[in-house]
């Protein structure tokens with residue numbers, strides 16, 4: 001957790017001011033019981049009204065100065081903790097943005113959300129509390145102990161029993177609390193996961209009438225979380241009553257033994273009252289320390305989870321490598337095998353093929369054959385476990401990633417749109433694109449016509465994830481976004497699956513004419529989408545089982561013939 005304190009460095013002024021102001025409040029608190037003793041012994045007992053009034057005014061003034069110190073401390077502690085949390089959140093967000101694909105796979109969306117929200121808030125509360133009481137508590141404890149010893153060393157011996165008792169109670173509570181707090185956060189992760197997944201897929205849930213099932217699933221995780229949260233609150237709830245019990249027993253003991261000294265004239269009544277006040281301050285300060293320690297154990301759990309994210313090294317950009325200014329677009333897979341980190345099995349096995357500049361290579365294969373995994377290796381989103389992926393004769397993993405990816409237009413299988421205008425979505429990769437460039441990309445992606453017909457054209461605001469568009473329209477916007485970059489390599493990962501055959505043909509025609517310099521790698525389900533490709537690869541279980549041109553494959557590959565015939569039959573059924 002100490003590591004996270006570096007986020008307080010830029011706000012050092014608040015970090016210094018908060019405890020300094022707290023020192024003022026503590027000094028005032030330490031003076032009050034002495035003044036009270038003086039009012040009682042020299043004013044009340046001796047009938048000296050003038051002294052009661054003047055000392056009373058002094059007490060009011062001191063209380064006011066203490067109040068100013070306390071308020072100032074709270075304000076600066078809040079500033080420091082809020083800015084600390086903002087900087088930490090910012091850094092976490094940047095770190096998540098810099099994750100490589102394999103690191104994104106490690107966390108579920110819900111886990112990252114909890115870390116960036118709940119865990120940061122826990123740490124913020126802890127920092128605020130720490131700044132408010134880390135000076136106050138030791139100062140009050142030491143100051144008050146000195147005062148009770150000065151007033152009555154004999155009575156002060158009572159504290160040698162009650163303070164260790166308090167510490168033992170606190171230690172036990174914290175030992176139970178820490179593992180629970182870690183579990184509570186993990187359970188909250190699980191709740192957030194279901195929540196996120198469900199909200200994203202709410203239409204599917206409704207369409208499949210699975211609301212009851214999802215409600216039950218959520219209910220289970222929610223109850224699980226609540227059970228642990230209740231357990232941890234129960235432990236925290238024990239804290240206060242145990243401390244109060246020890247405090248009350250101590251005060252009774254002080255009165256018991258103090259009364260004898262007072263009656264014997266060894267201890268003035270005012271001093272006895274002041275003694276009780278100081279004892280109360282000592283015990284309350286220990287209580288505050290216990291709250292702080294509770295907060296430490298909770299914050300430690302949050303800090304561990306936040307540090308887990310911060311410890312992940314950002315994806316290397318290969319900055320030392322030679323810049324990639326010009327790309328021909330020659331892609332080659334040499335004996336490439338690949339496995340995801342979380343599974344041992346190879347999803348790609350000894351892949352060899354090349355895509356020459358300006359040519360179109362199509363990849364066909366059943367679901368799960370490894371098509372997406374294969375194309376993700378080209379921009380270096382994952383690294384092959386064996387073999388090498390080359391661009392213009394260079395290993396893509398040794399190229400500066402930013403340069404490499406600027407030359408690659410990737411249209412992902414799952415269309416991702418951001419809330420914002422259509423214009424902003426298309427120009428996502430090139431924010432300074434002109435209207436003409438954006439429109440040209442949209443024309444080629446067969447999106448211009450439907451965008452033009454929308455009430456605000458390119459300025460139409462899309463709802464979250466483009467809810468106000470059809471699946472095919474979303475895909476065409478995603479294609480326009482990639483085309484706008486004028487990439488030397490264009491990868492379409494099943495990106496026209498929701499587009500009708502005629503529109504798909506028009507997109508392919510536009511690619512052939514206006515984007516003929518780009519090497520295209522197209523993943524498709526329909527053979528009609530790949531017949532014109534310069535080269536077709538058929539993948540099965542991560543292996544290339546056939547390759548060649550459409551006619552060659554029809555003549556020589558039984559698997560290709562099977563796919564072709566089954567699709568023909570389907571079309572005949574559809575066309576009646």
Ligand SMILES: Nc1ncnc2c1ncn2[C@@H]1O[C@H](COP(=O)(O)OP(=O)(O)OP(=O)(O)O)[C@@H](O)[C@H]1O
Nearest residue numbers: 105340342347365366367368369370371372373374
């Ligand atoms: N991030 C991942 N972590 C672990 N395994 C994965 C991951 N992504 C895909 N896989 C596995 O890799 C294999 C190939 O998946 P891939 O998405 O490449 O297939 P695909 O041919 O593109 O399938 P589809 O046509 O359904 O998109 C599958 O068995 C899949 O379960």
